[in-house]
Amino acid sequence: MSEARGLVMVVEDEPHIAELERDYLRAAGYGVHVESDGRAALDAVGRLSPVLIVLDVGLPGIDGVELCRRLRARDDWTPLVFVTARDDEVDRVLGLEVGGDDYITKPFSPRELVARVGSVLRRHHGPSTPSTLSLGGVRLDRDSRRVEADGRPVELTPTEFGLLAELIGHPGRVFTRPQLLASVWGQADYGQHRTVDVHVAQLRAKLGPACPIRTVHGIGYRADER
Template identity: 40%
Template structure:
């Protein structure tokens, strides 16, 4: 029996037994397709593969995957356009971009388009699966109340408005995201690396100083005494903790 045929049967059996959901891979390099397919089959996901943007879009609509691994340089429809389209169809489906392009501007652009994370080729299979699983966990978190109140602050996450002592407070989109993660994890000590990965969606860019600066700004806007915070607390040697 042909060895390639046996290998295909093994992968098909693994896909049939998978019960974690379907990963859609959109990649035009056949060798990379094979590598990615095997990685996710070994993690017990079902896998569907598209070699061009239009096929990827068709499969996204028909399979409604658990997550998407998306190359940027594709025939027919570009990865950037696909990312935007996927998020307009199903905003909750995680999209992890996989590309050899590593410039910071591309990372920022993709995050603005709605990508949940960005992994640069060459990559570690363990890192890629960890990023996918983290993105899926973030999307599966139960919905929490839209309005959160603590001390003299009222935060409406749905309308992205904040008030302190009844007066409007202007928060940036990233400040809302960071504060939301804190209020979803009350009393839990959160490391800077965890906050980068869970809030920004990646852990190599920017730097942990970005977290410190964002928390400093939140304290200035929401704490009655920013120099002696009562809610956004520093846990020295560990990270930060939110106490209502």
Template identity: 45%
Template sequence: MSRILIVEDEERIATFVGKGLRAAGHAVDITGSGEDALAALQASDFDLVILDVGLPGMNGFEVLEVLRGTGDGVAVIMLTAQGSLEDTVRGLDGGADDYLVKPFRFEELLARVRARLRDSARPQETATPSFGGVSLDVRTRRARVDGREVDLSAREYALAEEFLRHPDQVLSREQLLNSVWGYGFDPGSNIVDVYVRYLRGKLGEERIETVRGVGYRLAG
């Protein structure tokens, strides 16, 4: 049984989601503020956090920043009424594992919960993937480019790792979206292109080639 923390100040939504998750076989705790959420996470172990952005006082982005700053890698799905790409990027860049915009269907949330719990249960790779002067240390989650250390956000790192696990292969936008952001993420989003642009700026423009009409390839 997985233990899930819901951080949501709208009682109606928190009750609805909690009831559905319990019916699906999960243990659920509910809190309505960021401060209480951090206290709960410090006191107990959770498998996943469903985190609302629009919390009173400390908002969801700030909770996530504190959480990741302490090295806590618990899976986080963010909920928000704000559907802009900038907010999505901010949440994912801050270390969120998934992002869902209100209003949402419970079936979609449940599918994302299952996907994130599967990801958490998957054994971590211990190898250090490298190709064409780029290498990643999976243990410390640091990147090196031509011998120099480069800072990558959590999502940039995940995208770089996907390329390095498939060097010189053409990866479609759909493949990258599913592997880095998870099944169920909006297929019409251009977030893959946005993050490829970010990654090119850090790894080198020439390293990630665009294969027109297909996707992208990490070139040596």
């Protein structure tokens, strides 16, 4: 499996539109999790920590604007692209004022949506992401795809590299298995938790005593100094 570009959450109650968005985003290398209800989406964002949300404004129950308000109120600033059927300047301004990052109006080109998703993610993560990460005895270079453990070169698979980069890129943060599945594998299959455990075990075997990954029992994993 090639390394995913992260999990995008699509919140859309029209199945044919959700399917179209899912297919094009997957083709662009993103994992995709779809929700059709605002309340379910609010809960899923907390579980999965997507890299971005594509959010329909006209949802039943909690609409898109209210969902965005609630996310920002709990200090969740996940990048967000609003989708709406209403081509009205007031709607666009309202959406962006409550904390949206971009806005696209139906009907839209799926390719334009993918381009906007990429643009928003570059603004949020591109220039500020360091190419070299170090923690304890581990050094990782994103550009050359090289890893060293206590000065010793280590060969990692693309998935192992992505998992290590995610963990040491956020030292001290505790990741649940669903969050790692979303961010590294680009999927939200709750039956695949064992996949994370197997890859962590492989990293520990390859990195040896330098490995900074710690098990947080009952929750998941974190990386910190030895």
